[in-house]
Amino acid sequence: MSEEAEAREPGREGRDPEAVSRFVEGFAAQLVEAGMQRMPARVFAALLASDSGTLTSAELGGQLQVSPAAVSGAVRYLAQQHMVSREREPGSRRERYRVHSNQWYEALTNREAVLKRWEAALREGVASLGAGTPAGRRMAETLAFFEFVDDEIAAMMERWREHREKVFGPGPAS
Template sequence: MTRVDAPREDRATLLRFVERFALVLRESGMAPMPARVFAYALADDADRYTAAELAEGLQVSPAAISGAVRQLVQIGFLVREREPGTRSDLYVLDDENLWTRFTGAELSALQRLEDVVAAGIDLIGVQRPGGRRLAETREFLAFLHEVLADAVARWPEERTRRAVRGSAG
């Protein structure tokens, strides 16, 4: 049973969560409709959708979905597939290592920030207040990069440990 077929109260609960999660994603920089589509695909029970099914599930127009799925395919959150004999694309949440891939992209962004700040330090120097602030920024970004990279590297083992602990509890 897809969520579209679920009882009205279950659908309303799902959509309330989707809107709440999408708002947090938007505040983190994701565009509104991709945030809603991603939150829906993550929380809904189905594992693949047509654009029409996403539009129906989110209660939006199909036109609103096309740009959102295009962006989510580009960043690797959704995969576009097609079933033999059909004309509609299917969108599948690529949930294998989703958050480690997402964090890997964030690590790249952190590295770019670190590089730009380091170049600023070279230009300004650390003798001036602005240069000292940039130096602290660089150190914080380097620290954050190290911690996140370590967390990504440790996650497969940690995921297994948590799954074992969860199934025992």
């Protein structure tokens, strides 16, 4: 969506494009400090700040003043992290990229597979090193930590689903 088209979106009247740009760059900087790569952070923040929650590669490139290749790489990373999805425009070869309202939930719950792999590796480490050795005990404590985190994330996500429904009501997740 062009800046002109986005400016006509409902609720956009009076929005200061410079203030939006400052937000996008500031929030992206916070994401980078937390460990996200710079370009995916900028693309994610731009999508999040868009009223429609969707932008094309050209729109993202224009807004962020970056190349289509930079946008493509960022979107690939964000899609792998389950933070955005790709959608084909009807009757067009052009894709739109969408950020969903449940992107944090999806990103966090998809970490479960990573935690399970770490737990399996740590179990193997405890067995290999011997539970009675200092290294084995350290591995066992690390394993117990990740098992605890895994259980807590699952319980927290269930509480979030209930809280989200109370606050925002039932409906689609995006």
